Amino acid sequence: MTKKVELLAPAGDLERLKFSLLYGADAVYIGGQEYSLRANANNFSIDEIREACTFAHNLNKKVYLTLNIVFHNEDLENVNLFIKQVVDAGIDAFIVSDPFIIKYIKENFDVEVHLSTQGSTTNVESVKYWKDEGVDRVVLAREVSIKEIEEIYKETGLDLEVFIHGAMCTFYSGRCCLSNYFTNRDSNRGGCAQICRFAFDIANNDTKFTLATKDLNMASILDKLISTGVKSLKVEGRMRSPYYLATVISSYRKLIDAYYDGSLNQELIDFEEKILSRVANRETSTHYYLKEADYNDQYYTGRQELSNQDFLALVLDYDKETGIATITERNYFKVGDEVEIFTPNGDIVSFTVEKLYDENMNPIDVARHPEEILKLYVPKEVVKDSMMRVKIN
């Protein structure tokens, strides 16, 4: 049986990790309290890393830890101890960018090392170098094309990981310190303030100069990407919401599974693209994968990022006898609304809200208080951790 490509999801905390894995990710990448490029995400303590690994391993899935800051002298002192603690907690791989770390881990521990995209690896020769250094996987730069990925895999045979979805950097990863100069926050140590989203006055033009890029979305050409031989498909966004992660991971899970069982077709791609486009409300592109990124791959008048209110409720429980689901509300909805519940195993239950109750089973017409516990009738069994959203036609 063909081994499927890995679907790799981000997880900013334990809640996100669990949703990513339940909704179909094969592995997740997380950050510790130190040394990761999302210094301002909640991130994981050593105890939480241990809990994350146990949760993932029980599902036969993996957890990778980002250790990919560009180190300063002051960061060196305790990193060896931190690595040992993380290995002891059960981590499956480290994602690193500073090469002295690669050497240290390989010489002292039996654990995989993945080279971060921060290394901006873009060619065969560089991948050969890292392979010789003992790197188990290279996360390629987002500036490479599908053709180049194919060449790199053919020439090196090394495990390759590529991004398939989420926000893009305007600059080469690692080759950007705009945050340092604008805000004194070190972008290569997790302090990126997303200066590439700023607008600038230029040459007496009324229209501001902007650098922002559209998001990446590879749903439409996932088959081409998988056929290059890549081993892992990565979704960006450790600070994204559980709803975003569940939606995106669920969509790509279906597309990947369909690729391998021969059922991938345009209808499915179109449907999943519609779901993916709604969840972030941003324009997307395939950027460098098919051609040189150009004029069409950027925003020019400020990024249109509307608040998404599709996520209506999270399912806490379901009573098979009564058909009543206990939910916690996220966004306004009311009796008569067309909704759907999507489940961790990929099912979608569509229905009209007919019977809605408060926590004590008193009938109500409207759900208007986020986090409120409510009950409603669902015509088909759904499981805990399923999510209710507006119906997507």
Added chain:
Amino acid sequence: MKIATVCSKDNILEYKKIGANAFIFGLLNFSSGYHNELSIEEIKELRTIYDGELFIAVNKNMFNSELEELEKELIELDKLNINGILFYDISVLSLHNRLNLKTPLVWNQTHMVTNYNTCNYYYEKGCTYGVIASEITLDEINEISKKTKMKLFVNVLGYQVMGYSRRSLLSNYFKSIGKEKEKNNYTIVNNGEEYIVKEEDKGNAFLFGKPLNGSNIIKDLDVEYIILNDYNFTNDVFKSALELYAKLVETKDDKYALELDKLVGDNRGFFFTKTIYKVKKND
């Protein structure tokens, strides 16, 4: 301490007389962020009039289609008695070692040369020199210097690159507003602060709008080379600055530092400013 200068080849002899000890040029089609690129043939010609210290930057991000030509260029460079090749992309290090080239290597991963452990790693891999990132403090630089055998370069004068994109940001912008791009570098402004966007064939460099001037660190700086880059300076101002830096290096007399501050401003960059990266405490 020697002065390495990034300048046009037309100024090399004059600047040498004023006090420059070494020169850095970009290699045509294989460098990024350099306004003074030279072809192999031009470097050969330069070698007929200047046989002093010469460093060549081969510092762009490389792609598969460029590797064959890159290999040829590295082999040619190796015949020209170059003092060092500045590189960003690991393919240059890999090819250099695989081809057993003799030209010394200069690790120049712009913002990543920030600690002594990684300097030592690249030193063991054959990199004689490193160009320190412009985003660390003087204390950090001197600590690195003490704890590595790598010979270090530090930028002390010039407009510092903050980022490099493969995208044609200026061309794309002007296309979006239906106007012609009239030049390849523009000053842009945000919150009253100026920045420079410079478009090249291979992408866009994004530079801080005030020149770095490390005049007041020279007496305490413990490295082999300082770098002075003439990009965006008038010839007269740069010549004066070079002359003052030469005197400052030789005498360590503060009066030259003060004169430099009057001439090019006193933006010290990160020499005395530590960056932060956590803006909220973890729970």
